[in-house]
Amino acid sequence: MSTIIIRRLLWLPVLLILISFVTFALGIYGPGDPVQVMMGLRARPEIVEQVRKEYGFDRPFLVQYVNYVGNALRGNFGYALVKNPGQRVSDLIAKRLPVTIQLNIVVLFWSVPLGIALGIIAALKRNTIIDVLVRALVILGFSLPVIALMPVLSFGMSRRHDLGLLTIGPFLPVGGWKGMFAPEIIMPAFVLGLGILAIYTRQTRAAMIDVLSSDYVRTARAKGLTEWMVIMRHALRNALIPLITIIGFTLAGLFAGSFLVEAFYSIPGVGALAFDAFTSREYYVIMAVTLIGATVYVIFNLIIDLAYAFVDPRIRYKSGS
Amino acid sequence: MATTTIDLPAAQVELEKKARPAWLETWQRFARNKPALLGLLIIILLVLTALFAELLAPYDYRQTNLDAVEQPPSAAHWLGTDAIGRDMLSRLIFGARSVVFVMFVVATLTFTLGLLLGAIAGYFGGWSDTLISRLIDFLFAFPSLLFIFFIAATIKPGLVESLRSFALANNMPWLTDFVRSGYADYLVVMISLSILGWAGLARLVRGQILSLREKEFVLGAQAVGVPHWRIITRYLLPNSLAPIFVAISLGLGSIALSEGILAYLGVGLQPPNPSWGNIIAEHSVRYWRTWPEMIWMIFIPFAVIASVVFAFNFVGDGLNEALNPELHD
Amino acid sequence: MSNTLLDVRNLRTEFATQDGIVHAVNGVSFVLEEGETLGLVGESGSGKSVSMLTVMRLIPMPPGRIPSGEVIFQGNDLLKLSAEEMRQIRGNKIAMVFQDPMTSLNPVLTIGTQITEALELHMGMNNEQARKRAAELLKMVNIPEAERRLDDYPHQFSGGMRQRVMIAIGLSCSPQLLIADEPTTALDVTIQAQITDIVKRLKRELGMAIIWITHDLGVIAGLADRINVMYSGYIVETAPTKELFANPLHPYTVGLLGSIPRLDEGKREKLTPIEGLPPDLVNLPVGCPFYDRCRFRTEKCLQENPPLMSVGVKHWSACWNYEDVRQQRDAILKRTALPVAGTPQS
Numbered sequence: 003m004s005t006i007i008i009r010r011l012l013w014l015p016v017l018l019i020l021i022s023f024v025t026f027a028l029g030i031y032g033p034g035d036p037v038q039v040m041m042g043l044r045a046r047p048e049i050v051e052q053v054r055k056e057y058g059f060d061r062p063f064l065v066q067y068v069n070y071v072g073n074a075l076r077g078n079f080g081y082a083l084v085k086n087p088g089q090r091v092s093d094l095i096a097k098r099l100p101v102t103i104q105l106n107i108v109v110l111f112w113s114v115p116l117g118i119a120l121g122i123i124a125a126l127k128r129n130t131i132i133d134v135l136v137r138a139l140v141i142l143g144f145s146l147p148v149i150a151l152m153p154v155l156s157f158g159m160s161r162r163h164d165l166g167l168l169t170i171g172p173f174l175p176v177g178g179w180k181g182m183f184a185p186e187i188i189m190p191a192f193v194l195g196l197g198i199l200a201i202y203t204r205q206t207r208a209a210m211i212d213v214l215s216s217d218y219v220r221t222a223r224a225k226g227l228t229e230w231m232v233i234m235r236h237a238l239r240n241a242l243i244p245l246i247t248i249i250g251f252t253l254a255g256l257f258a259g260s261f262l263v264e265a266f267y268s269i270p271g272v273g274a275l276a277f278d279a280f281t282s283r284e285y286y287v288i289m290a291v292t293l294i295g296a297t298v299y300v301i302f303n304l305i306i307d308l309a310y311a312f313v314d315p316r317i318r319y320k321s322g323s
Numbered sequence: 324m325a326t327t328t329i330d331l332p333a334a335q336v337e338l339e340k341k342a343r344p345a346w347l348e349t350w351q352r353f354a355r356n357k358p359a360l361l362g363l364l365i366i367i368l369l370v371l372t373a374l375f376a377e378l379l380a381p382y383d384y385r386q387t388n389l390d391a392v393e394q395p396p397s398a399a400h401w402l403g404t405d406a407i408g409r410d411m412l413s414r415l416i417f418g419a420r421s422v423v424f425v426m427f428v429v430a431t432l433t434f435t436l437g438l439l440l441g442a443i444a445g446y447f448g449g450w451s452d453t454l455i456s457r458l459i460d461f462l463f464a465f466p467s468l469l470f471i472f473f474i475a476a477t478i479k480p481g482l483v484e485s486l487r488s489f490a491l492a493n494n495m496p497w498l499t500d501f502v503r504s505g506y507a508d509y510l511v512v513m514i515s516l517s518i519l520g521w522a523g524l525a526r527l528v529r530g531q532i533l534s535l536r537e538k539e540f541v542l543g544a545q546a547v548g549v550p551h552w553r554i555i556t557r558y559l560l561p562n563s564l565a566p567i568f569v570a571i572s573l574g575l576g577s578i579a580l581s582e583g584i585l586a587y588l589g590v591g592l593q594p595p596n597p598s599w600g601n602i603i604a605e606h607s608v609r610y611w612r613t614w615p616e617m618i619w620m621i622f623i624p625f626a627v628i629a630s631v632v633f634a635f636n637f638v639g640d641g642l643n644e645a646l647n648p649e650l651h652d
Numbered sequence: 653m654s655n656t657l658l659d660v661r662n663l664r665t666e667f668a669t670q671d672g673i674v675h676a677v678n679g680v681s682f683v684l685e686e687g688e689t690l691g692l693v694g695e696s697g698s699g700k701s702v703s704m705l706t707v708m709r710l711i712p713m714p715p716g717r718i719p720s721g722e723v724i725f726q727g728n729d730l731l732k733l734s735a736e737e738m739r740q741i742r743g744n745k746i747a748m749v750f751q752d753p754m755t756s757l758n759p760v761l762t763i764g765t766q767i768t769e770a771l772e773l774h775m776g777m778n779n780e781q782a783r784k785r786a787a788e789l790l791k792m793v794n795i796p797e798a799e800r801r802l803d804d805y806p807h808q809f810s811g812g813m814r815q816r817v818m819i820a821i822g823l824s825c826s827p828q829l830l831i832a833d834e835p836t837t838a839l840d841v842t843i844q845a846q847i848t849d850i851v852k853r854l855k856r857e858l859g860m861a862i863i864w865i866t867h868d869l870g871v872i873a874g875l876a877d878r879i880n881v882m883y884s885g886y887i888v889e890t891a892p893t894k895e896l897f898a899n900p901l902h903p904y905t906v907g908l909l910g911s912i913p914r915l916d917e918g919k920r921e922k923l924t925p926i927e928g929l930p931p932d933l934v935n936l937p938v939g940c941p942f943y944d945r946c947r948f949r950t951e952k953c954l955q956e957n958p959p960l961m962s963v964g965v966k967h968w969s970a971c972w973n974y975e976d977v978r979q980q981r982d983a984i985l986k987r988t989a990l991p992v993a994g995t996p997q998s
Contacts (some may be wrong), residue, residue, distance in 0.1 A: 017464050025473075032477030036482045129714075142639075143369045145632035147580055149587045149600070150625035153607035157621075212393070215712075217755040223710055224750075225770040225821065226743030229735075235769075239760050258468030262584065280476050281589040296465045301463075314760070355670075 008309075010304055021296045022074070026067050029289035036285070072294065080286035085278060088245055091290045095272055102264070102271035104182040105190060106256050113195030114202055114252075118245070120237065121206025125214060136203060143200025148259065152266045177268040189265040194259045198252055206249050209241035216240075246310045250303045257295050352645040361643025365634035373415055373423035382410035383416040384597045395619075402623055411620070415627055417597035422631070425512055426578050430571060432517040437524025438567070442555050444525065445532030455525065462522040470583060475590040482509045482514075508592045512585055516578055517538070527570055531563030565646040567641050575599035576635030583628055598625050656724075657828060657861050658684040658707070663707045665699070665722030668714060672934040676702040678885035679720075686828070689855065689862045691876030691893065693869055693908065697930055698867045699885040701751075704831050708748055709738050709876075726828070744774040747822035751834040753814035757806035764802030767821050774825045789820040793850055812843035814842040816850065823854060833865045848875060870912050874899065878966070881905050884930050887960065891967040899978070901969040903946045906981045940972075948973045949981075 029038045037054045038045075054060050058069060075080070086094060156176040178186045179291035184315040213219060214237055222236040260273030261280070268274070272291065279287035353359055372379060381401075388408035396403045400413035444455040465473070486507055490498035501507065532555075535541060541558050549558075579599075585591025586600025594601055606620045665677040677699040684690050692700045705711050706866075707723050709730065723730040725746065730738060742748075744963065750756045758766060768782035777785065783802060791796035793816035806814055815835055822830055831852065836844035852875060853860060864872050879896045881904060888901035900906050907926035916957040928945035931937055940946070940953040952972050960968040966977060971977060 013460075015842045020461050021464055028473070028477040031481075033480040091513065116552060141633060141636050145576065145629055145636055147583055147603070147625065147628045149583055149629060150603045150621060152609065153603075153621045154625050217750060217752060218758040220710060221750060221818070221821075222758065224708060224742055224748040226739050226741065226774060227769060228739065228773070231773075232771065236758050237760070240758070243760070254468065255468035257466045258472070258584075261472070262587070277588065282470060283476070283480070285477070288476055290475065292465070292469060295469050299466045300464045353671075 007308065010307065014300065014304060018299055020299060022068060022071050022293060022302070025289050025293045025296070026070050027063075029285050029292070030070075030211075031063075031065070033283070033285065046108050074290075079290035079293070082283045082284060082287060084282045091286050094275055094287065095290060095294070098270055098272045101179060101269060102260055102273055105187065105194070105264070105271060106260070108182050108187055108191045109195040109198065109256065110252075111190065113198040117199045118206045118242075119201025120199075120203045121208075121235070122210055124203070124207045126233070127209030128211060136207070141206045141209075143196045143203075146196065148193060148197075148262050149266075150250060151196075152263070155189065155193065177266075179269045179271075185308045186267075190263045190269060194256070194263045197255055197259065201248055201251060201255070203246070205245055206241060209236060209244050211239045213237045243310070243314050246306055246313065249306050250299070253299060253302055257299070331363050334503050341390035342537055342591040346580050349645045353641050356637075356641040356644060358637040359573045359645075361635030362641065365630055366638065367632070369419055369631055370423055373420040376416050376420045380410075380413035380416040382408060382606060383541050385415040393620075394486055404620075405602075405620065405622065406456040411602075411623065414597050414602060415624065418599040418602065418627075419510075420459050420475060421596060421598050422582055424576050425509065427514070428513050429516045429520060429578055430575060432513070433520035433524055433574070434567075434571060436517075436521035437526055438560065440521070440531055441525035441528025442560060446536060446551065446555050446559065449566065452529075456529070459522045459526050462519055462524075468584070469579070470519060471585070472588060472590065474518060475511050475585050476588075479508075479511045479590055480550055481513060484647075494578060499575065512582060512591050514583070516581060518580075520574060523574070524567060524570060527566060528560075530635070531566065533561050534561050535562055552620065565642075569643045572635055572639035572642055576632040576639070579628060580636070654786065655686050656811065657686045657688075658685055659702075659722075659724040660707065661722040661724070663703060664719050665702050665704060666717045668717065669934075674933045675936055676933060677706060678936070680882075680885075680887055681792045682880055682887065682890065683864065684829070684861055686860050688803075688859055688878065689864065689876045691869075691872035691879040692863060692865045692882060693872070693879055694882035695867055695930065697884070697933065698882040701833050701881045702884075704748070704833060704865060708742060708746060708831065709744075710748075716852055740774070743827075744825045745827050746829045746831065747825070747827040748831040748833065749815075749818045749822045749835045752838045753811055753818055753835075754838065756818055759806055762803050762805055763809070763817055766806075767802070767817070767824055770821065770824055775822060785824070785979055786820075786995060789824055790817070790825070792854065793817070793820045793931060794846075795820075803958065812839055812846060815839060815843075815847055819847070819850065819854075823858065823860075826858065827860055829861045829863065831863045832865070833864070834862075836871060837866070837868075844871070851875070868912075869897075869908050881908065884933060884936070884958075886941065888942065888970045888972060889968065890960070891964070895967055899964065899967070900981055901963045901967070901974040901977050902942075902949050902971045903973075903977055904942050905946075905969075906984060910985055913937060940970075947984075948976050962980065 037050050037057070037059055041050055041053060060065060061069075070080075077092050079095075081087075082089045082091055082094060120136050120139070124133045124181065127133050174185045174188055176189060219232060219237055219241075221230045227236070255312050260271060261277045262273075263269070264271045264273035265277035275287060276291045279291065380446070388404065390402050390408065394400050394404040394407055394408075400410050400412065402415065403484045405414070418467070440455050444452040456644065462470070471624055483502060486498065486502045490496075490502060513610030529587065541554060544554050544558055582591060583597065583603060586593070586598045587604040589604075591600055592598035594605070602624045605625070653827050660683075660717060661928050663677055663680045664675070667674040669674060682690070688786045694700045694705070702711070704714075706718060706721075706723075706732065711718070718731060722730065725741070730741065733741070755976050757763070764783060764786055767786035768779065770775075770780065771782040771785055775782075775785075786802055787798040790801065795801060795813060795816055801809075804945070806817075811815065815838075819835070822832075835851075836847050841846065848871065851862070851864075864875060866872055867878075872873070876893050878888050878890065878892050881896075881902065883904050889896070889900070889905045891901075896905065897909070900909055902927070911925055926945055931941050931944065937943060937954075938957065939955055940949070940957050943949050943953050946953065948971070949973075956972075958970045958972045960970045961974070963969045969977075
């Protein structure tokens, strides 16, 4: 066990170097000559040369890479060129990060507990109508294309609908950002949480079904424990352990989902910044978002693996013996 | 002892029952699952639509008609027309061709690469396993969709530019036309979706092979000197196909979703290429605020993508249940 | 002297599956006296475990179903109790020990927790009392350093020790009846003997009744007072242990005895397996379920399933041709006739 931890810790810096290298190489040279891409094809050649020198693109590739990583480590990810020309990418991100974090906290707050609860209920009521409905909800959560769901929902929720005698709506504000406690957050948090709800429900249901048919749950029942104790103490504890492994997926889903949701609902977060960067080819922002996203993701996954080992006594004690 | 001899041992009946081919039983279990059958039907319709798009589409999907823009559904245009008078039904039908084309190429690429590299890593172990596994670990170090976006965004201009200059340098007018008409977008989408796809499959195959490799029937084959490739192709892969098919079926659904998102982000298929994603990207910005009466222009492509993704999810779940009956009895 | 503890009458259990209804238990009746040890013998699928899980009402329903039967325990029909009333009996008055000690203990809870929770619930002990009692129980089943090991997790114990922990859990509330479902099958032979010895000793000390489920007649020869032989959901023969070994009157019992290795016979003896397979529990035959594998079968066996018939003192067999069995079995078993306890009544 401890050798696995050491191996993982040694692999981490290698992984981070690889990630930064690929991000840099693809981000700067993937689109072609970086200066041409920045300046456009019609730029005068002498100006192109000047910019090339100024930005250090005339130096060897490895030197440029080391410079980029060195600056990134000091919190400098280059400068925006297209939309906010001259602004530091790190400033742009730092300004917007709190918004994204607040949005994601709200998302996790509603979707994860609800997903786990639905999964437990579906497993306990297996093959009943409740289970069928929950499974349908899961498939919906996995299948609804977010890009189309957002406008459809917004239409349904925000407009006045004249239904003959009855006029309904508007229900919810669509778009804008007034902090994590304002009603503006409901729609984006709902859309962003749908996939997470689905994945937690499915995993909890599967794990609970597995655990409920296990020998030790039968033992617990044979002891005459109350159903509540059987489920909460014996079944749920074991069922929740494998859920740790999907925290990583959750994070990855939130990264990508934030792009679409923040952009559509005009939320001034990192996701919207990234969306704009992708559509307007703002490469330094694209690189920064990818690099930071991947680094956070890798470190998180390492923590999750260690947590997994810690929570499950079977793994925890292997290190002792 | 008074014995009569009526010989119909129970054992024999038992054996006859077992002798039904395995695929038939799998199909019967699959066919009991109504949503999965419905999903299969939708997939078959999708593929037929893609194959016979020219026959089915009433108009050319590129043909604009400024006298008939933003028409509601009518006899002439069953699903109406868009902002520059293109027939929506025809755009959706050719969009189906795009999505099926992308799915087919990506699935073939990822299946081949994933199976090959996963089998090599799992069977031979040693440095080939280290190399392949580290590569997989590295690819999975990126949050998946973010990485797909990143690849598509960074390789697109460079790829288009180098194809163009390659065509010019080698005097290949067809390649120039290919690039000019925007078909290079397909390459971008396929490459970015395949880079992660194979890794997921390879990891799955490797795990399967690692666990099968220690089974008696494989050890037996090795002991009598069956060559490696024969063991891999005859003994290991056929026995690890079940979860691979399930993963591919579920993966195809997410390819349809990702294709849409890439188009929406502006790094996937762009007009004039027909794509459900770019229809939604265009319409969701244009219509939901300014003209809510036109919501069907978003709703119809929404329903089309959703039902295709549903279909692949249902089929994947159905396959999973049919191939692993012990999970569900 | 003895009172009836458990009276099972015409118990049936079925499972609805995709292939049809599986008839797992098909009208089982027997009586267990207080302090008696009953062996329940049969091969896998004979319904021995399912019938006992039904008594404990631990059958998952659905897919399980109990279409008929009564389980009278101390005067109450367990099948009629509410879930809550039944829960108070489980682990308290009737305890069960399962086959596989590797999977029957919860991996994420300490042994201490798993023993004390039942004590706190059924005996109303506080945590301190329960821990003290749990340590005593572990000592009773010969686990050294009992107090310290209460805080250990199951994976820190060997298979044999885990099964002793399971027995300690089973005995924690001093039940009147302990059901042991093949508790030694998953263990090494030497460990098996330890476990049976511990159970024998505890039975002497505590005096509870035991139902011991096994597929191996050899294991319970020295343990059980009486043996029920089960086949495809029916009890096919029941007799006191000595009588059953000396005077088996069902072809299946003869087959089971023929497949026990015997040390006294020398090495020339070959074991005789029972040929064929048990019938499909979805489509049970009209006649005797053992027909296909039976060397005594007649026309009648195909038409009518024999009920349990009295064939001796406290001895019943479900075979139309038990007289043929009586005459030929010693030849089949290649043994000299053993002294028979009672004289045949028929």
